[in-house]
Amino acid sequence: MKNYILLLLLTLFTISANAQNDHKYVKLTEKIKGKRYELYIENTDSISYDIFLKVDTEDFRRSSERPILKTIPPKSKQRVLTMVVLNGKEGKYTYTLIINEVAYALQFDKDFELLDTKLDEALTSKTVEIYTQNDCSICPDAKRILTKNKIGYQEYNIDQDTTHYNKLIKEFKTLKPNSAVNHIPILKVDNKVYNQIESLEDFIEALRDGFN
Secondary structure, rough: OEEEEEEEEOOOOOOOOOOOOOOOEEEEEEEEEEEEEEEEEEOOOOOOEEEEEEEEEEOOOOOOOOOOOEEEEEOOEEEEEEEOOOOOOOOOOOEEEEEOOOOOOEEOOOOOOEEEEOOOOHHHHOOOOOOEEOOOOHHHHHHHHHOHHHHHHEEEEOOOOHHHHHHHHHHHHHHHOOOOOOOOEEEEEEOEEOOOOOHHHHHHHHHHHHHO
16 A cells, blocks of 8 residues: 655754854754863754764864764753864864754555654653544544554543533633634643644644643
8 A cells, every 4th residue: 555654844954163053952062171072962852853963174083083873862962072172273173963853754544544653752741632523634643643652632522522622712712812712623732722733744743842
């Protein structure tokens, strides 16, 4: 059966030592102790990133001459390279940093029977509610994402009972009086409410935001 691969949020960033390190979640930093330079990759996101780092210099002795390929876990800071300035050198270097921002990959066939997603364990620690409706086209797959990743959640089908939905509307109107809660599915992660979900991509992005 023909499979379709949907790779979400894939962006490659190439930066030099003199350029702005402007990735939203992943940064390269350095720690200098005399002639000793330690390079770190810090990931402040709740998902893992794969990085490729290549340092070009004639001013340092390095712990590794080869490009570095490494997975940086969520909420972590990893030392990736140690360099020592050579005698008589200024200590200049440039680098190429490529960040693979694929947080997860969805794989499904034309019948949406197979759905596999890779999300990090960080998505298992908060209270999740999903508000569904019988004719909601993406609700089954949204719930499958939660179940597949062992994310505990409470479902409220508004075709069967509107009690909790009405309570949610009341809470949401208190926080945002000029906003409407009328698009299904609605995802609630702790106190964050996401009511503009129109696709699985939107749903996963809402999950990601909710756990950051």
